[in-house]
Amino acid sequence: MSKTESDRAGLAKIVVDALENIGFLFIDNVEGLDFDRLFQACQWFFSLPPEKKRKLCRKNWVPENPNIYRGYFPVVEGEPSRKEGFEFGRAVSPDDVQVSPENWYYETCPWPEEDGKFPFKEYMTSMYEVMHELAMEILRLTALGLGLPEGAFTYLFDDKPCSTYRILHYPPWNGPPPSNARIEDGKILTTPDHSDSNFLTLLATFNYKGLEIVNSEGNWVAVEPRPKSLVMNIGDLFDRMTGGNKFRATRHRVLDIGVDRFSVPFFLEPSYFSDVGVNLIKKYIGEESHEPEKYGCYMIRVAKYERKYFEYKVLPDFEKVGERLGLVDPVGS
Numbered sequence: 001m002s003k004t005e006s007d008r009a010g011l012a013k014i015v016v017d018a019l020e021n022i023g024f025l026f027i028d029n030v031e032g033l034d035f036d037r038l039f040q041a042c043q044w045f046f047s048l049p050p051e052k053k054r055k056l057c058r059k060n061w062v063p064e065n066p067n068i069y070r071g072y073f074p075v076v077e078g079e080p081s082r083k084e085g086f087e088f089g090r091a092v093s094p095d096d097v098q099v100s101p102e103n104w105y106y107e108t109c110p111w112p113e114e115d116g117k118f119p120f121k122e123y124m125t126s127m128y129e130v131m132h133e134l135a136m137e138i139l140r141l142t143a144l145g146l147g148l149p150e151g152a153f154t155y156l157f158d159d160k161p162c163s164t165y166r167i168l169h170y171p172p173w174n175g176p177p178p179s180n181a182r183i184e185d186g187k188i189l190t191t192p193d194h195s196d197s198n199f200l201t202l203l204a205t206f207n208y209k210g211l212e213i214v215n216s217e218g219n220w221v222a223v224e225p226r227p228k229s230l231v232m233n234i235g236d237l238f239d240r241m242t243g244g245n246k247f248r249a250t251r252h253r254v255l256d257i258g259v260d261r262f263s264v265p266f267f268l269e270p271s272y273f274s275d276v277g278v279n280l281i282k283k284y285i286g287e288e289s290h291e292p293e294k295y296g297c298y299m300i301r302v303a304k305y306e307r308k309y310f311e312y313k314v315l316p317d318f319e320k321v322g323e324r325l326g327l328v329d330p331v332g333s
């Protein structure tokens with residue numbers, strides 16, 4: 001990333017071109033991002049003993065734990081999605097009026113007990129802010145490249161973004177992979193074909209192969225590792241909010257590479273109350289017409305009921321949680 005005005009205008013054109021045509025791009029020279037250190041964070045976390053991971057595990061797997069949405073999720077044998085992960089968001093005070101049992105995004109994230117070998121929480125929370133700032137700069141450039149005011153998209157993230165920072169470990173299969181992980185040409189998946197449902201994703205792959213995307217001709221192509229670069233793609237929400245035909249939320253998948261694989265995606269997501277029913281292009285050319293829709297409710301519906309993501313399909317039914325607790329939904333729907 002570069003800071004001078006003429007460089008920014010040039011970059012803005014490159015970003016918009018990539019988002020319109022490919023949907024994926026590499027980002028080099030990210031200030032404040034040290035890939036070796038981020039990799040150490042993954043190694044430290046995923047070598048924790050099972051009992052320490054269990055304390056962080058979502059309620060679905062460990063019913064006595066309070067966390068429904070944040071924290072650790074384990075490998076599930078028999079799933080074509082073969083991964084364990086830990087994820088968190090920016091901390092929101094438990095006293096905040098938007099904190100409620102229905103709003104999983106703002107629940108308190110459990111953090112692992114540390115042993116002095118790696119400052120995991122301090123490091124990961126600082127990296128969250130690096131990723132957030134980078135995403136904001138990309139959105140400012142995208143707006144500039146489209147001839148819109150620089151803040152045309154960033155306002156959605158001003159209050160308390162729901163973004164998720166996730167570290168992932170794909171361990172080798174225990175024995176033969178399940179039949180639903182086998183695809184054409186004898187290839188084996190560890191993450192099935194999907195587009196990301198959030199606004200945009202910034203991904204560290206640490207030079208591992210395995211990531212593939214669908215190109216403009218509709219063929220699967222490998223994303224060759226590029227040292228010290230992040231891979232960026234947009235998600236369905238940004239695609240939808242720019243009218244559904246402006247930017248591409250490109251489908252992608254991860255193949256089994258036969259060894260442990262690590263990656264770290266940052267999923268940029270608006271604040272819970274941000275209105276995602278807006279067409280962001282029309283809004284700025286004076287043709288605003290939209291159906292207001294809050295991000296939080298929209299996304300939980302999509303992730304849990306429509307997409308039924310491996311990571312989220314185990315979450316409790318959205319409406320039922322409030323009913324069970326005898327609550328009137330304080331954040332609305």
Ligand SMILES: O=C(O)CCC(=O)C(=O)O
Pocket residue numbers: 168191196203205211252253254262263264265
């Ligand atoms: O691990 C990767 O390279 C990609 C992961 C991914 O696509 C996702 O978590 O949405």
Ligand SMILES: [Fe+2]
Pocket residue numbers: 194195196252
């Ligand atoms: Fe993805």
